[in-house]
Amino acid sequence: MREIAYYDGNIGSPDELTVPFNDRAHFFGDGVYDAAMGANGRIFCLEDHLDRFYSSAAAFGIHVPMQKDELGALLLDLLSKVEGRSQFVYWQVSRGANGRLHIYDPNMAGKLWVFIGPEDLPDPAVPLKLITLEDRRFEYGNVKTLNLMPAVKYTQEAALAGVDEAVLHRDGIVTECAHSNVSILKGGILYSHPNDEHILRGIAKTHLIQACYRESVPVIERAFTLEQLADADEVIITSSSNLCTFAGELDGKPIGGRDPKTLRTLRESVYRKYRDYMGVEPAFA
Numbered sequence: 001m002r003e004i005a006y007y008d009g010n011i012g013s014p015d016e017l018t019v020p021f022n023d024r025a026h027f028f029g030d031g032v033y034d035a036a037m038g039a040n041g042r043i044f045c046l047e048d049h050l051d052r053f054y055s056s057a058a059a060f061g062i063h064v065p066m067q068k069d070e071l072g073a074l075l076l077d078l079l080s081k082v083e084g085r086s087q088f089v090y091w092q093v094s095r096g097a098n099g100r101l102h103i104y105d106p107n108m109a110g111k112l113w114v115f116i117g118p119e120d121l122p123d124p125a126v127p128l129k130l131i132t133l134e135d136r137r138f139e140y141g142n143v144k145t146l147n148l149m150p151a152v153k154y155t156q157e158a159a160l161a162g163v164d165e166a167v168l169h170r171d172g173i174v175t176e177c178a179h180s181n182v183s184i185l186k187g188g189i190l191y192s193h194p195n196d197e198h199i200l201r202g203i204a205k206t207h208l209i210q211a212c213y214r215e216s217v218p219v220i221e222r223a224f225t226l227e228q229l230a231d232a233d234e235v236i237i238t239s240s241s242n243l244c245t246f247a248g249e250l251d252g253k254p255i256g257g258r259d260p261k262t263l264r265t266l267r268e269s270v271y272r273k274y275r276d277y278m279g280v281e282p283a284f285a
Contacts, residue, residue, distance in 0.1 A: 001082055002082070002084075002117065003082065003117040004078050004115070005114065005115050006078060006112070006114035007019055007113050019113075022099045024097065025092070029148070030062075030104075030146070031146045032057050032062060032143060032144050033056075033093075034050075034056070034091060035091070036049045036240050038082075038088070039282075040279050041076070042076075042278050044240075045277065047072075048203045049203060050071060050072055051068075052203065056145070057093055060095075062094075062095050064110055064112065065109045065110050065112055066112065071091070071112070074114070075091060075114065075116075078114055078116055083118060084117075084119070086120050086282070087119060088119035089116050090116070091112065092112075093111065094113070095108065095110055095111075096111055120284055121243060121284050124244055124245045124284070127248030128165055128237055128245055128247045130158075130164065130165050130166070130237075130250045132167045132226060133154050134169060134170070135176075137151075139197050140197065141197055141200060142195065151178050155178045163249070165237060167182055170198065172227075173224075174193065174226060174228075174229050176193065176199040177237065180202075181199065181200070181204065181238050182229070182236070182238075183205065184228065184235055185233045185259050185262055186231070188218065188262060189218045189220055190208070190209070190218070190219045190220070190236075192205060192219065192220075193221070193222075195221075204239050204270075207270055208236065208244060208270060209221075211244075211273070215265050215269050217265070229255075232256060233258040235247040235255055236263070243270050244267045244271070
């Protein structure tokens with residue numbers, strides 16, 4: 001199949017599958033999700049993504065309708081049915097289906113959704129263009145909820161501006177991007193926002209930090225400002241479908257390009273881990 005969809009035990013194409021009208025994802029965005037890249041019959045860092053998924057669900061008292069190992073096996077089975085050099089693997093759980101009632105039964109079983117389709121990684125050698133926008137999301141940035149209207153808005157604004165991603169800030173303090181994490185290199189040190197309620201604990205960001213440890217690059221997990229972002233030696237953007245790319249433009253002005261050696265070392269280390277884990281070379285778009 002080119003694309004596959006799953007809902008509560010039913011499998012088909014995204015066009016074939018139907019979802020109950022009363023699913024709480026429709027009315028409230030009442031659910032959480034996660035996503036990863038697949039290739040060669042494997043899902044990159046699946047264990048890490050499952051851990052985060054179940055942690056997100058627990059943060060809002062949502063019951064995932066199967067155990068972690070069962071869900072992992074289901075995702076791999078569905079992945080085996082999808083064509084392509086590499087695939088985007090997305091799954092979510094809604095609280096369940098009980099009508100448009102704000103109050104819910106705390107013991108109700110969640111409804112599991114999965115979507116998998118072919119997708120390649122972006123070429124990490126191509127610099128990204130960024131803009132900065134004010135971060136006006138609610139105080140659950142650390143949970144991967146379905147409430148993505150701010151991310152939709154910021155991503156659309158970036159697209160209309162002709163750039164690749166929006167960097168968000170709160171009163172001049174950089175948090176993260178619309179759907180990525182942002183870190184900077186300055187003076188041979190990687191600076192990254194600490195994992196708190198304002199950012200998602202990015203798994204790709206975690207692997208970037210681990211690459212720093214492997215390559216003896218110092219790491220300081222401390223918030224940085226828009227001014228420090230603009231003055232960085234390199235700006236690194238990471239996400240599960242964008243493992244380690246860099247930016248060359250911010251708000252129409254050139255940035256970075258002053259420490260290509262360290263950037264290249266970290267990028268090669270990240271993709272070496274990908275190759276070792278997946279058993280195949282990354283496929284770039």
